[in-house]
Amino acid sequence: MTAQTVILEVNRVATDMKEALKSRIDILAEKGIVPCLATILVGGDPSSATYVKMKGNACKRLGIKSIRIELPEHISTEELIAEIQKLNVDPSVHGILLQHPVPQHIDERAAFEAIRIEKDVDGVTTLGFAQNAFGFASFPSCTPAAILAIMDYYQIEMEGKHAVVIGRSPILGKPVSMMLLHRNATVTMCHSKTVNLEEMVRLADIVVAAVGKPNFIQGDWIKPGAAVLDAGYNAGNIGDVDYEACKDRASAITPVPAGVGPVTIATLLKHTVDAAEKLA
């Protein structure tokens, strides 16, 4: 490892974010308001169940109410939307999170779009995405917002830097690219049809990996001194970046596990408190 390499200890970022929420939750409590996040889990996918449980537990630890709605695998798109609409009109619910992915027969996009914008704390609606692209989203997608929060915490400069984002999904690659653009980075978005991906990554001052393939980003692709943010989380707790190979060249790097994930959860909690304050 080079002397300059900073391992981005994201648990510190998440802890600070949660600490900052405590006084805001206390002020809401004085007004008789308890921030409330409703999570919806469709089917029995064990990873999704674990993620929902982690989010619920994080809520409880901080004094945020968490409602967990578990729906059977065979539910229809219409039935799922009806459940979302109940939460949309429930004044005690401030945020709604539909755990991705839902079973294949469900129109996930239609279900996401059914979430009222004021309660879209996970930033999954197209309206939320559009607002994010214009730079004034109430609730940007949580993982992209977490990536920027980590960079801000460690004062990683974005303005004028060349950021290369690998992945263009609606929840990660696209919104994080827009957010970096708003911070005056020059952004290159790469995807599965990109030609000469390695050469693109070699030009990056900031690398954001959002591919969903274990150890995909190789050490010799990293320009010495680049900052490497690994959003990937694959089976076996493996990131999208070959951490051991990349950390020798990077100026800063997120490890996996204990990478972007804890800050994503802290961001979700922050958005839920933001939503409760707005309603108050």
Ligand code: NAP
């Ligand atoms: P996704 O929807 O599967 O998107 C993957 C993206 O990677 C797609 O845009 C795809 O390109 C691109 N890609 C696939 N193979 C490629 C290749 N060989 N070369 C270049 N690009 C390639 O995944 P996602 O939901 O964005 O998630 C990405 C990763 O982040 C996963 O590991 C996931 O577990 C993780 N994640 C972490 C968090 C967190 O809180 N830490 C949250 C969400 C996701 P095409 O568009 O051309 O298909």
